[in-house]
Amino acid sequence: MSLKLKVIIGSTRPGRAAPVVGAWAAKAAKAHGGFEVELVDLATVDLPLLDEPNHPAMKQYEHEHTKAWSAIVDDADAFLFVTPEYDYFPPAALVNALQCLSQEWRYKPAATVSYGFVSGGLRAAQELRMLLANLLMMPLPQVVPLPFFPQFIKDGVLEPNEQMTDGMSMALTELAKWAEALKPMRG
Template identity: 60%
Template sequence: MDPKLHIIISSTRPGRVGPAVGRWFHELARRHGGFDAELVDLIDFHLPLYDEAVHPRMQQYEHEHTRRWSASVDAADAFVFVMPEYNYSPPPALVNALAYVTREWHYKPAGFVGYGAGFSGGLRAVQAARLHVTTL
């Protein structure tokens, strides 16, 4: 059984190009053959600004959107975050989604596909997101 790789489209902004970049990378992962690759779009989870009363390490989720997100993250063995750069930072939707759960991320490898119209091509966003992800 191949490891389950979630390729997470990390921007929820209207007019985003993340789905196209995500589909491109999903096809590369699928052709690689070493993963059971699944494309996951943050927009489908409708995560508001973090709204759980209990710290996520307790896994006592009150809201259905959190339970759905938790199940998705928990189901994966590894992640690739597809993200643009917003003002030298990762998308706020990704930062919020990372904070929603804790244990579900533990000890799972992660990679990044950054993109952007500017000189860095998303590099600064990836650098900042890496700090969040390695903390989890």
């Protein structure tokens, strides 16, 4: 059985570029060949702000949206988070999606595709990596930044440059290595 990669679109804002960036990331992951890939958009998952009465570590969810989100995350071997940078930070919707679960994230690797302007979203990616580590995930240092991202979007499709393509390939290769290595810890 192949490794399961969830590409998580982390922005829910109207007018967002996240679905375009996420579609590129999912396409690149499928072309890589190391994963069974599923694109997950937090806008369609539609999680309210931390509305479960029990702590996520208990895994005693009362709401169907949390149970559905838990099943999506639990099914994964690895994650590729697609995040813009909002005020030097990842979007609140992404932080909420991470914090409403606990055990489902453990011992799984995660890489980040970040986008923004001058920084390419690297500040958001760095903050995200700290949160991922606190959830007992293995956040890879190989971030795929997309600086000045609008110039790479043509007719609703992201057309990456060589550095973006190479960075994505490297991140996916590392994700596959870590996902395989961490699998016994999740048993």
